[in-house]
Amino acid sequence: MVKSIWEESNDEYMLQPLTDEIVKKAEELFNVTLPNSYIAILKQQNGGQPICNAHPSPVPTVWGESFVIVEHIKGIGSGNGILENDYYIKEWELPEGLILFNGDGHTWLAFDYRNATSEPPIVYVDVDLEQTIQIADSFEEFLKNLYLENVEFDFEGMEVKVYSKQDLEKFIQEDNVDELIRAIPDLAQGDVDLKWFGDQLLTLSNYHDGDVRYWVANSVWNHLTYRLDEEILHSLIETFKNDVNSDVRMCAESALEQMNYSFEQFKEDVHNRERVSLAFQDKLYHVIEESNQWHLADYETETQQSFDSADELLEKSRIDGKSLQEGWRQIKKAY
Secondary structure, eight states: OOOOOBOSOOOTTOOSOOOHHHHHHHHHHHTSOOOHHHHHHHHHOSSBOBSOOEEEOSSOOSSOSSEEEOOOBOOSSSSSSGGGHHHHHHHTTOOTTEEEEEOSSSEEEEEEOTTOSSSOOEEEEETTTTEEEEEESSHHHHHHHOBOOOOOOOGGGSOOOOOOHHHHHHHHHHTOHHHHHHHHHHHHTSOOOHHHHHHHHHHHTTOSOHHHHHHHHHHIIIIITTTSOHHHHHHHHHHHHTOSOHHHHHHHHHHHHHHTOOHHHHHHHHHTTOOEEEEETTEEEEEEEETTEEEEEETTTTEEEEESSHHHHHHHOEETTEETTTTGGGEEEOO
């Protein structure tokens, strides 16, 4: 039995349990053989935060003189998994042949399949510095070298861009595509004026650049289906459905599935031990199975309702004083 590398927590990178079918789908998509050591840890938990958060680097990086930080390891799936790889390769203009398993912006960790079809080396990529460094000969070696780095980082010298309403309006006026594709998902995940943002997204859903339209559609699907005004949301979906870009149309289909998520589908997912996130009045709840107990977790108040079976959770859990089935019309699937 492989020793678990995972923190005992639930985060956005923890996907539904891994199956052989999901592995096969990924390997056929990328036309490679994924490392056995990677599949082994994902069968324990399909992505998430590792206990050890750092890996040695042979040269200095933005993280430190001799290491890089490993905040998460992506599992196999859509959303926050490696199946979204092609989108990030295209957005950040990264080399074909990399499969990214860590990072969400300017720095990445990746399987380097440019000269391999199995057991690839592991590379660290800094987009801004145009720096690519091999840090391990294999994923197995990468796992062995992970360690806990307790240094508190001073991010004062690192650029962490937070976008504003004024920024987005300026980028639209300037036709600044590069900044638009960064600002849209950033604003979608933040505390933003949703009426104003919905109006901007309606405008951008007809934008001349396909990458911008994709990030509008992707942000709606991943972050906004439970937050936007329903009239604006339906207008956006109709526009996405008729887009010439197949990726935009795919986001529309995924968003519709999310919007039409039924209580029967929810029951099936719970019985299949899948992690489901629900929204009620902009508050998020997570249904998770752990150690043969089922939980309805409210991370905002750090409380959870726990049950001995999926059926007990479905029958006895409460949101706003109502059972999930009773309140389902007001409950939405978050992601």
